[in-house]
Amino acid sequence: MxxxxxxxxxxxxxxxxxxxxxxxxxxxxxxxxxxxxxxxERHDPWAPLDVTAPPNWLTSYKLARARGDPVRCQAALADTGMQYERVPDRVTGPGCGFENAVRLRSAGVRLGSAPTLSCPMALSFFMWEHHALQPAALRHFGQPVAAVDHLGSYACRNVNRGEGAVPGAPRSRHATADAFDVAGFVLADGRRINVRKDWRTDATNPSAALLNDAHLGACRFFRGVLGPEYNAAHRDHFHLETGGFPMCR
Incomplete structure (x- = not known):
């Protein structure tokens, strides 16, 4: 041939x-x-999300798959060790209400008032707190975060772009318990880190460094993150959400 x-x-x-x-x-x-x-399992894309395993290249995929399925989400949430109670599905107004939600009593950190969060939000909160927030606190302060100061979760309202409630604006993710606003942290020794006061005041300031790492870490575990530089309405907190378009600002 x-x-x-x-x-x-x-x-x-x-x-x-x-x-x-x-x-x-x-x-x-x-x-x-x-x-x-x-x-x-950690390298098997079909294996369930292991909430305590160190994150790897498959974690985002497994987390998204768990958030997208109510049964998988509740199973993963049960493995977190957080204290919560399921709340009945409800509709509270046009475009408002929630389903597959929990009232989060304890999440490894104190939360003050118990927020009502959708299962995807509660699961993402654990992943962020466990794999991003606490490592950042240990890195910059040598001690863990003991409490998270928050501004609430569920609220039947429209998106706030800084002009307050605007008739006809789309519903906020808060309206479906898919958002949570974090205003700051309390360290184990009682020291307070405040988003409004400490955000990027000084690159060498450990409080600013912790907030920066917490913000970047949130972008790994939530679908959407808005920080103080997004607009005036967010100057005093991190807005964390699931659902919608991905954003990290």
Missing amino acids: PLPPAQDRPARLGRRLALALVVAIAAGVVAVFTGAIEVP
Whole structure:
């Protein structure tokens, strides 16, 4: 059989390599599904979210999948160890109300008044507090956060862009218990970190560094995050939410 022209050989070799790669990937997928190859849960995209495992490249996907399914969400929330009670689904007005929600009593940190959060919000809150907020506090202060000061969660209202309530504006994520406003933190020694007062006052200030890390960390575990630089209405808190378009501002 005559050899192909020299100029065609690289193309043929490329096609053979591509085919071999496809076959290898297909064989690997079959091996995983049949159990011939055992994949550790943290590297298995089909395994449930492990809320206490150190985050890796699959955590965001697993968290999003858990948030999108009420049964998975409640199962993951039960593994957090947080103290909460489920609240009945309800509609409180046009575009307002919640379903698959909980009243969060304790979340590893004190919360003051118990906020009502959708299951996706409560789950994201745990992931943020456990994997971003507390490590940042230990890094900058050598001690954990003992309490989170908040401005509330559920409220039947429209989006606030700084001009107050505007008739005809879209409903806020607060209207479905899919948002939570964090105003600051209390450290184990009683020291207070306040978003309004301490946000980026000085790059070398540990309070500002903690707030910056908490803000960036929230962007990993919530769908949307708005901070003090977004607009005047958010100058004193972090707005954390699930659902809607992804944003980190």
